[in-house]
Amino acid sequence: xxxxxxxxxxxxxxxxxxxxxxxxxxxxxxxxxxxxxxxxxxxxxxxxxxxxxxxxxxxxxxxxxxxxxxxxxxxxxxxxxxxxxxxxxxxxxxxxxxxxxxxxxxxxxxxxxxxxxxxxxxxxxxxxxxxxxxxxxxxxxxxxxxxxxxxxxxxxxxxxxxxxxxxxxxxxxxxxxxxxxxxxxxxxxxxxxxxxxxxxxxxxxxxxxxxxxxxxxxxxxxxxxxxxxxxxxxxxxxxxxxxxxxxxxxxxxxxxxxxxxxxxxxxxxxxxxxxxxx
Amino acid sequence: xxxxxxxxxxxxxxxxxxxxxxxxxxxxxxxxxxxxxxxxxxxxxxxxxxxxxxxxxxxxxxxxxxxxxxxxxxxxxxxxxxxxxxxxxxxxxxxxxxxxxxxxxxxxxxxxxxxxxxxxxxxxxxxxxxxxxxxxxxxxxxxxxxxxxxxxxxxxxxxxxxxxxxxxxxxxxxxxxxxxxxxxxxxxxxxxxxxxxxxxxxxxxxxxxxxxxxxxxxxxxxxxxxxxxxxxxxxxxx
Numbered sequence: 001x002x003x004x005x006x007x008x009x010x011x012x013x014x015x016x017x018x019x020x021x022x023x024x025x026x027x028x029x030x031x032x033x034x035x036x037x038x039x040x041x042x043x044x045x046x047x048x049x050x051x052x053x054x055x056x057x058x059x060x061x062x063x064x065x066x067x068x069x070x071x072x073x074x075x076x077x078x079x080x081x082x083x084x085x086x087x088x089x090x091x092x093x094x095x096x097x098x099x100x101x102x103x104x105x106x107x108x109x110x111x112x113x114x115x116x117x118x119x120x121x122x123x124x125x126x127x128x129x130x131x132x133x134x135x136x137x138x139x140x141x142x143x144x145x146x147x148x149x150x151x152x153x154x155x156x157x158x159x160x161x162x163x164x165x166x167x168x169x170x171x172x173x174x175x176x177x178x179x180x181x182x183x184x185x186x187x188x189x190x191x192x193x194x195x196x197x198x199x200x201x202x203x204x205x206x207x208x209x210x211x212x213x214x215x216x217x218x219x220x221x222x223x224x225x226x227x228x229x230x231x232x233x234x235x236x237x238x239x240x241x242x243x244x245x246x247x248x249x250x251x252x253x254x255x256x257x258x259x260x261x262x263x264x265x266x267x268x269x270x271x272x273x274x275x276x277x278x
Numbered sequence: 279x280x281x282x283x284x285x286x287x288x289x290x291x292x293x294x295x296x297x298x299x300x301x302x303x304x305x306x307x308x309x310x311x312x313x314x315x316x317x318x319x320x321x322x323x324x325x326x327x328x329x330x331x332x333x334x335x336x337x338x339x340x341x342x343x344x345x346x347x348x349x350x351x352x353x354x355x356x357x358x359x360x361x362x363x364x365x366x367x368x369x370x371x372x373x374x375x376x377x378x379x380x381x382x383x384x385x386x387x388x389x390x391x392x393x394x395x396x397x398x399x400x401x402x403x404x405x406x407x408x409x410x411x412x413x414x415x416x417x418x419x420x421x422x423x424x425x426x427x428x429x430x431x432x433x434x435x436x437x438x439x440x441x442x443x444x445x446x447x448x449x450x451x452x453x454x455x456x457x458x459x460x461x462x463x464x465x466x467x468x469x470x471x472x473x474x475x476x477x478x479x480x481x482x483x484x485x486x487x488x489x490x491x492x493x494x495x496x497x498x499x500x501x502x503x504x505x506x507x508x509x510x511x512x513x514x515x516x
Contacts (some may be wrong), residue, residue, distance in 0.1 A: 019430060027385045029370070029377055036372075104368030108361060109344040110385050275340070277312035 019111060019186040031125050045126040046133055049085045053078050060198055070236040071202045075137045079228065080197035082130045083221050087163055088188045090123035094167025095174045095184060102278040104137050111270050113264075116171045120164050136229065151227055162216045162256035168263030172270050175277050195221065201243075202235035209243045217257075219252035265272045311337045312492045319485075321357075321436075324459070326479035326486035326500060328507055334492040335472045339363060339441050342470065345496060357436025357468070360386060362443055366426040366433075370417035375425055378414055382426075386433045389452040395433045403454075404428035419446045431458055437468040444475055456482070476504040 035041040057077055061067035070076050097119035098105065098112070105112070174180045195218050201209060212218045219240040226237045240249040312334045321326045327335050340346040341353055343361040362368070367382045379400055383393045401407055404424040414422065423446050430438065444452050459482050462469060473479060479486050479500045486503040488510075489495040496506040 017389075018384075021384050021390065029373055029381055032377070033370075033372055083457050099369075103366075104370075104385075106340070106345060107363045107366060107368035108382075108385055109359070275345045 019114060021241060022110060022114050023118055027115065027121045027125065030103055030118060030122040034122065035124075037110050042129055049078075049081050049130055050133065052085075053081050056081070056189060056198055065111065065209060067201070069233060070229075072141055072143070072236075074238055075134070075141055075143075076200075076225055076229055076232065077198065078134055078137055079225060080195075080221060082127070082134055083159070083217070083220070083224070083251075084192055084195070084197055085130065086127035087159070087217055090120040090163045091166045091170060091188070092184065093119040094164070095170035095180065097167075098171050098175060098274055099178075099278050102170055105275045105278050113168070113267060116167045116267075117164060120160070120167050122161065124168065125161075142229070143228065146227070146230065149227060152224060155223050155227075158216065158253060158256055159220045161260045162220075165256070165260030165263035168267045169259065172263075173264045174232050175270070190215045191215070191217070196238075200236040201238040206243075209238070213240050213248070214252055214255060216252040216256035223249075243276060284465065288450065310492050312341070312489075315489070315492075315494050316351075317487055317494070317497055319437075319468060319470060321468055322463070323468055323484045324463060324482050325468070325470045326483035326503075327472045327489065328474070328476065328479055328486060328504065329489035329495075330511065333489040335489055336364065336441055338489065339470065339472055341441050343439055355437065358434065359437050360430045360433040360435035361441060362426060362430040363439065363441045365419065365423055365442060365446065368428055369414050369422065369426070372413060374413055375410045375417070378425070378446075379429060382429050383432065386429065389431060400425075400428045400432050403431070411501045420448060420451070422425045423447050424451055432461065435467065437470065438462065440469065440473075442472060442474070444473060444478065476507065479504055 011078070035044065038044060040047070057074060061073065067073040094116040097116045101115050105115075170180060170184060180189075194212060194213065196204065196212070199214070201218075201222060204212065222237075222239045225232070226239050229237065240252055241247070244251055307430040315334075315338060325436055327338060329335050335345060339361075340363060341348050343353065343359060343363060344353075344355070345361070345363070367386070369378045369382065373381070378399060380393060383396070383400070384390075388396065404421075404422060404427075406425060409417065409421065414425075417425070423443070427443055427447075430440075443455060447455065456478075459469065463482075471478070471483070485498060486496075486500045487494055488503050488507050490510060495510070496503045
C-alpha cells in the first residue's frame with residue numbers, strides 16, 4: 001500500500017450522494033432536536049435576536065441618539081444582529097459538534113467533516129428563519145427590491161465559507177483544548193463590539209476602519225447593508241473598497257478563503273485521531 | 279499491525295495548564311494496546327476474537343472499522359463493512375427509534391429508498407414495533423442492542439464486525455442472532471466477532487485468534503484457540 005500506516009477501504013456506496021444524504025438526515029434531526037419539547041419551538045430562534053435588537057435599538061436611539069446616522073437605523077441594526085448571531089451560533093455549534101457526537105465517532109466510520117458541516121447548516125436554517133423577519137422589516141420600510149440584490153448570493157456564500165472554515169479550525173482545537181469554548185465565547189463577544197453592528201462604520205477612525213475591514217464578516221455585513229439599504233446615508237454605507245482601496249474587497253475575501261483552507265487542512269490532518277481523543 | 283495509545287497521567291487539556299507549566303512535559307505513558315498483530319480473514323469466513331478484558335479486542339475491531347488509526351502496519355479491507363461496536367451504532371438518545379434508524383441507516387450507506395424498503399424489516403427484526411416513536415433514552419440496554427443489531431445487519435455488507443453483540447440480549451434474541459449468523463454464512467458474508475462466549479466461538483467460528491495484553495497468543499482452529507484461552511485463564515479462576 002502507498003500509505004503506511006494506512007487503511008484501504010472499499011468505496012462507500014454513493015460517494016457525494018451518500019454524503020449529502022448524511023448531511024440531510026443529520027441537519028433535519030438536529031433542527032428538530034433543537035426545538036423539540038419547547039412550546040414555542042422555532043419561534044425561539046426569532047425571539048432571541050429580536051430581543052437583543054429591541055434592547056439595543058432602544059438604548060442606542062433613545063439614550064445615545066445613534067438613530068440619526070442612518071435613515072434605516074432599525075433595519076441596519078437588525079441585519080447586523082441577525083448576521084452576527086448566525087456567525088456566532090454556527091461557529092460555536094460547529095466547534096463543539098465533534099465532542100457532542102463522540103459516541104457516534106467511536107462507533108462508525110464516515111467523513112468526520114460532515115459533523116461540523118451539519119452543525120453549521122443547522123445554524124444556517126435558523127438564520128434562514130431570521131431572514132424572514134429581516135425581509136418583513138425591509139418591506140415595512142418600503143425599500144424597493146433592486147436587481148443587484150442577486151449579489152447577496154455570492155456574499156452569503158462567502159459568509160458560509162468563512163463560517164465553515166472557522167468552525168473546522170475551532171472543532172479541531174476543541175478536541176484537545178476544551179477551554180477553547182470559553183476563549184471563543186470571549187472572542188466572539190469582542191468581535192461583536194469591534195464590528196460596526198450597533199454603530200456605523202464611519203464613526204471609527206480611519207486606522208481602526210482599516211483593521212476591522214480585514215475581517216470578512218465586516219466586509220460582508222457592510223456590502224449587504226450597502227446593497228439592501230442603498231438609499232442610506234454615507235456614514236452607514238462604508239464598504240471595503242472605501243477603506244482598503246479599489247480592490248480592497250479582495251483582502252477580506254482572500255482571508256475568508258484562507259481560513260477555509262486552513263480549517264480543511266487542519267481538520268484533515270487530525271481527523272484520524274478524533275475518535276480516540278474526543 | 280500495532281496500536282499505541284498515549285495515555286496522559288494527568289490530562290492537560292486546558293490552556294491554563296499550558297500557560298502555568300509551559301515547559302513541563304506531558305506526563306503520558308504509552309500503552310501498547312496492540313503489538314504486532316497480523317492475520318488474514320478469508321472472504322466468507324466466520325472469525326472469532328477472544329481474550330480477557332483490556333486485551334485489545336475492541337481496539338482491533340475499531341482499527342479494522344477505520345475508526346481508530348493504527349500506528350504501524352497496514353489494514354486492508356476489501357468490501358463494505360458494517361460495524362457493530364460497543365453495543366451499538368452510535369444512537370442519539372434524545373431522538374426516537376424511528377429517527378435513529380433513519381440516521382444510522384443513512385450513515386451505513388442506505389439510500390432513502392432502501393431505507394424505506396427495509397424500515398419495516400429493521401423494526402420487525404428488533405421486535406420494537408410498539409416503541410418505534412419513543413425516545414431512545416427510555417430504552418433498556420437490551421432494546422438498544424436489538425435495534426442496533428437490526429440496523430447493522432440490514433446493510434448489504436460484505437463484512438460484519440460484531441463486538442459483544444450477545445452480552446445483554448435475552449435468550450430469544452441470542453437465538454435470533456445465531457439464526458442470522460447461519461444465514462449470513464450461507465450468503466458468503468464475512469463475520470468478525472469479538473466475544474467472551476467461548477461456546478459461540480466453538481459453534482460458529484471457522485478460525486479464531488486469542489489476544490492477551492495486545493499480543494496474539496494463538497491463531498487457528500476455534501477448539502485449539504479456546505483451549506489455550508482456558509489454559510491461560512484457569513489459574514486465575516477462583
